[in-house]
Amino acid sequence: MVIAASTNYDSNTQYFDTSAVETVIKLVMQYNSNVIMVIKSAISISCTASICEKTGSKNIMFSPKLLRKSKALYNNVYPTKLVA
Template sequence: MKIAVAGVGYVGLSIAVLLAQHNEVKAVDIIQEKVDLINNKKSPIQDEYIEKYLKEKKLNLIATLDAKEAYRDADFVVIAAPTNYDSNKNFFDTSAVEAVIKQVMEINPNAIMVIKSTVPVGYTTAIREKTGSRNIIFSPEFLRESMALYDNG
């Protein structure tokens, strides 16, 4: 399948690397340096298995800043953008997740969007209503940083 991953942090990169063993994966980020490292088979984060897989495995993985190119023909878009929690305001900043959803709906509204980012209870129902898209689902993520690929494997 053709899969795009939005955000190559701990969550997105571990999923992108695992899926790229058997799928065509395009990983999108907004930071050029991360994209360049991945395309040079180096990990932007410290994770033994991600480093090993990038170096040793045959992966169908391209990192890019070009969201249009990545989302255009994707069957699935895995959303792993940050949702930083503000403990003073008791608030998750979901703006990056919403930015990705908006782009996907403009570029490829038939793609299934799988939210792996941490979002508040009820968020998925609310965003489906707000956007009118029935293609948004949530799948919780439980990995440990530095063991991200191992935990997802």
Template structure:
């Protein structure tokens, strides 16, 4: 399969590496330095395991500045752009996610979009109600500096979708993991968003690694 990953941070890059062991994966970012480093098999972020995988493992992985070329003919597009929480407004800045969803849907209307960024409750359902039907929210439970390890040895997978496309994505993630017999919980989108928020803001992501 062809998979595009938007955002070269801990979430985007660690997911991309897991998937690129068995699929063609194209990473997209607006920062040219990150793109150039990845195409030289150098990690643009500090995490020893990511650096090791890029240098020593066989990965079908490339990076580009072009969203259009990455998304054309993609089976899945993962959105891993920043959604920082503003303490003053008590809200997430989801503008980057909305913009990417809009652009990807225009470029490749049949592709399934996987939102990995942290979003508020009801965000995914609102996008679906606006006509973006091919969207799934899949929360991540990763620790900075150990993001790839947590993807290779996940405590479980939470998939905010109960259809076959959700099951297909779960299989792709499990295929690239080292840990076997990974529990998978299929939920509605808002339930998956709630699980992520509870883990991150009540327990801390580390509290969700069990």
């Protein structure tokens, strides 16, 4: 299952608001806790491990939402440049 939920980046705290993504994951897990979920939202790679820990699922992967292939590393290092 692909999860493409809205995320906002807070430049003051330098963190993404992943509450919408987490809500979708919890809903999915209520119906099938074994389903493999792929997050396709503007979050940093490190958020995936945090979400796995919070939800207790090891079936969550991340597929970066990037502007251009040539800018993959730059977009991940500077997340405010990601398209939300």
